[in-house]
Amino acid sequence: MNEIIKLNHVSKKFNNELVLKDINAILHKGEILGFLGPSGAGKTTTIKIITGQLHQTSGEACIFGIDSKNIDETIYEQIGIVTDMSGVYERLTVYDNLRYFSKIHGVDKKEINILLERVGLLEHKNKLASKLSKGQTQRLVLSRAILHKPKVLFLDEPTSGLDPSTALKIHQLLLELKSEGMAIFLTTHNMEEATKLCDHVALLNDGEIVEFGTPHQLCLKYNTEKKYHVLLDDKKEYVIHQTREDLSQLNEWLLENRIETLHSCEPTLETVFLKVTGRGLE
Numbered sequence: 001m002n003e004i005i006k007l008n009h010v011s012k013k014f015n016n017e018l019v020l021k022d023i024n025a026i027l028h029k030g031e032i033l034g035f036l037g038p039s040g041a042g043k044t045t046t047i048k049i050i051t052g053q054l055h056q057t058s059g060e061a062c063i064f065g066i067d068s069k070n071i072d073e074t075i076y077e078q079i080g081i082v083t084d085m086s087g088v089y090e091r092l093t094v095y096d097n098l099r100y101f102s103k104i105h106g107v108d109k110k111e112i113n114i115l116l117e118r119v120g121l122l123e124h125k126n127k128l129a130s131k132l133s134k135g136q137t138q139r140l141v142l143s144r145a146i147l148h149k150p151k152v153l154f155l156d157e158p159t160s161g162l163d164p165s166t167a168l169k170i171h172q173l174l175l176e177l178k179s180e181g182m183a184i185f186l187t188t189h190n191m192e193e194a195t196k197l198c199d200h201v202a203l204l205n206d207g208e209i210v211e212f213g214t215p216h217q218l219c220l221k222y223n224t225e226k227k228y229h230v231l232l233d234d235k236k237e238y239v240i241h242q243t244r245e246d247l248s249q250l251n252e253w254l255l256e257n258r259i260e261t262l263h264s265c266e267p268t269l270e271t272v273f274l275k276v277t278g279r280g281l282e
């Protein structure tokens with residue numbers, strides 16, 4: 001079955017406050033779906049509804065074709081969840097943390113070293129979890145969530161607060177997992193991360209999906225100005241707008257072979273979010 005998650009007109013109220021408004025989204029096998037939005041937009045609430053930890057006020061949320069309100073704990077064999085750094089036993093080593101979960105999930109212990117190698121923690125396997133850095137802990141939490149090879153992985157801000165090189169390692173791993181067929185539901189504030197990883201993104205603002213599409217589609221949709229950035233052979237830089245004057249200047253430079261680099265300046269996902277909502281992400 002290709003459809004892993006389906007949200008159909010999902011709304012959620014907490015004490016009469018509507019925090020999710022008519023949410024629709026689908027996640028297929030081998031795809032990464034990003035829910036992007038500022039703090040309080042409703043990202044974690046959405047994960048909790050899909051995984052049956054909370055119930056929606058109206059609408060329907062399904063996982064593997066089953067209504068999330070009706071799932072039981074057997075579903076946890078097929079899903080992995082990383083919502084924070086919890087769930088690590090600080091007094092156990094890295095290896096023993098995973099050994100513990102391998103027993104629960106009936107995973108062959110040979111898989112542990114393979115996974116540790118993959119996430120770059122093999123050299124730290126005998127370290128106590130309490131002695132790990134933040135990035136290493138994050139990778140241990142992620143390892144625990146994928147040890148049993150779930151069909152879908154929920155990631156709430158997987159790289160927040162990590163240094164760029166650890167974040168890059170996590171990105172590479174997520175893209176590998178996707179290419180192996182895992183579906184990934186990702187929440188993030190980080191628009192660059194979303195652009196790089198996600199097949200589709202939902203821009204969430206105050207509990208509402210204000211835009212949905214591929215990152216590329218959304219950037220093109222809001223590329224209203226159609227500007228170009230030009231670097232000339234004398235190292236001078238110019239921004240070319242869609243005016244007759246600018247375009248004929250560009251044409252002249254092209255004919256004179258004076259252009260060193262030429263880039264279109266379509267907006268980033270961050271600029272799109274700003275345009276759509278009138279607010280930033282932090």
Ligand SMILES: Nc1ncnc2c1ncn2[C@@H]1O[C@H](COP(=O)(O)OP(=O)(O)OP(=O)(O)O)[C@@H](O)[C@H]1O
Binds near residue numbers: 019039044045046
């Ligand atoms: N158990 C709860 N009771 C009452 N209100 C809640 C509860 N859980 C979340 N909320 C409210 O619902 C809204 C959405 O919260 P949610 O945690 O889903 O946001 P988020 O997008 O995940 O934010 P962050 O990026 O900070 O994690 C917020 O206004 C929050 O205060």
